[in-house]
Each structure stands twice: as C-alpha cells, then as structure tokens.
Amino acid sequence: EIVLTQSPGTLSLSPGERATLSCRASQSISSSYLAWYQQKPGQAPRLLIYGASSRATGIPDRFSGSGSGTDFTLTISRLEPEDLAVYYCQQYGNSPFTFGPGTKVHIK
Amino acid sequence: EVQLLESGGGLVQPGGSLRLSCAASGFTFSNYAMSWVRQAPGKGLEWVSSISGSVGSTFYADSVKGRFTISRDSYKDTLYLQMNSLRDDDTAVYYCAKGGLDSFYYGMDVWGQGTTVTVSS
Numbered sequence: 001e002i003v004l005t006q007s008p009g010t011l012s013l014s015p016g017e018r019a020t021l022s023c024r025a026s027q028s029i030s031s032s033y034l035a036w037y038q039q040k041p042g043q044a045p046r047l048l049i050y051g052a053s054s055r056a057t058g059i060p061d062r063f064s065g066s067g068s069g070t071d072f073t074l075t076i077s078r079l080e081p082e083d084l085a086v087y088y089c090q091q092y093g094n095s096p097f098t099f100g101p102g103t104k105v106h107i108k
Numbered sequence: 109e110v111q112l113l114e115s116g117g118g119l120v121q122p123g124g125s126l127r128l129s130c131a132a133s134g135f136t137f138s139n140y141a142m143s144w145v146r147q148a149p150g151k152g153l154e155w156v157s158s159i160s161g162s163v164g165s166t167f168y169a170d171s172v173k174g175r176f177t178i179s180r181d182s183y184k185d186t187l188y189l190q191m192n193s194l195r196d197d198d199t200a201v202y203y204c205a206k207g208g209l210d211s212f213y214y215g216m217d218v219w220g221q222g223t224t225v226t227v228s229s
Contacts (some may be wrong), residue, residue, distance in 0.1 A: 001170065011118050031213075032194045033212065033213060035215035035216070037153070037215075037216075039153070044203055044219040044220065044221060044222060045145075045153060045203070045205075045216075045219055046219070047215045047216055047217045049215075050213065050214050050215030050217075051213060051214070051215075056215065056217055084128075086152070088152065088153050090153075090155065090215075092158075092212045092213075092215070094169060095158075095167040096155060096167070096168070096169045097141060097143075097155045097167065097212070098151075098155060099145075099152060099154060099155055102152045102153070108214070
C-alpha cells in the first residue's frame, strides 16, 4: 500500500499570500496518478488537480499542481478567504487508492 | 447537469448489512469509472472501493475487502455498495464519486452529497 504524507498539517496565511502544500508518497506513483481535492466545511470534496498537474474543469488558475515520483506540491498562488478548507492528495496509480491525511488551510 | 444521489444509509447493528445506492444522471453511466469514499466523523477521507467503466474491474481498500461489494446496474444508471459484517469503525458518511471515461486517470470530478451510515448497538 502506498502511504501518503501531507505537510504541513495546518497552514495559517493571510489573503493574497502564497500557499504551498506538500504530499509525499512512500513509493513512486505510477504515471503521476495523483489528485488534489478541496473540502470546505460541511461540503463534499471537490476535485482540483488530476494527473499531478492538470486543473479540473472550472478550477481557477491560482491553483496549480506539480511534482512526480514521490514528491508532489499543490500551490495556491494568491489565497482568498473562500480557500478556507482541508486539502487532500490521493494516489490512484496502484490499488488501494489511498488518500493523505489532509492539510487544513486557515485564513488569517 | 451531472448528478449523483446517494441513498440507503441508516443505523445498523454491528454484524449487520446495508446496501447503499447512488443514482447517476447527466452522463453515460456505463462507460465511467465510479468510486465510493467515506469519511468518519471528524476524520479525513478514506477511499473504499472503485469499479472501472466498460470492463467492470473492482478494487477495494484492505479494511473492507471480503465484506463490501461494489457493483453497477447500467440499465438503472445506479452504483451500489453492499456492506456486510459491519463494524463500529465503518460508521461514516459515504460518498459516491464519478471518475473518468473508462479510466481512473482524471480523478473523481463529481461527488454526491453523501449518505450517513451509523453502526451501533
């Protein structure tokens, strides 16, 4: 089973600042089958990024994904108040398709 | 509009069974990969099971393998999760999610609102 570790656990930033979220895998993820999801309080998750770096439909370009192998990053270039959420990475290259524990983003 | 509507959740005793349903609309259901993801109270997301599009290959988390069965009825455009031998730690909100056209590569781009399963005596 591929274990995903996300850091930091919590991020507290001001509007307009840049957020950098990390997702590290215990082994290489095949073909960059890595996705990022955003979950706001009380809501279902929303797909942000698939294939490590492709933005899902309707996702603003201030969200970007990068990385390969075992190290992946989600960057929010300019935080907005509505970005308050928990962000999860998930690998789906090898079953079981595991999620990371999440990074909680607080807006100051 | 693409929509997923889960149903079938409820209160069940340990050792009991439950079948969740996810009614799909707005897309050609039979060709798309589908998944179940759950979230225990106050916890993170946990992938449960997935089924591929046309071939119908199935995949399970170790925590549910042998107890849960994912299936689909392409005539009814409905995804199912049969849950047997339920345990306290299966208590969660269960989400149905749509994948890509006969592929998992595109992630899970549409999610239902979730249905709550509570396992308790």
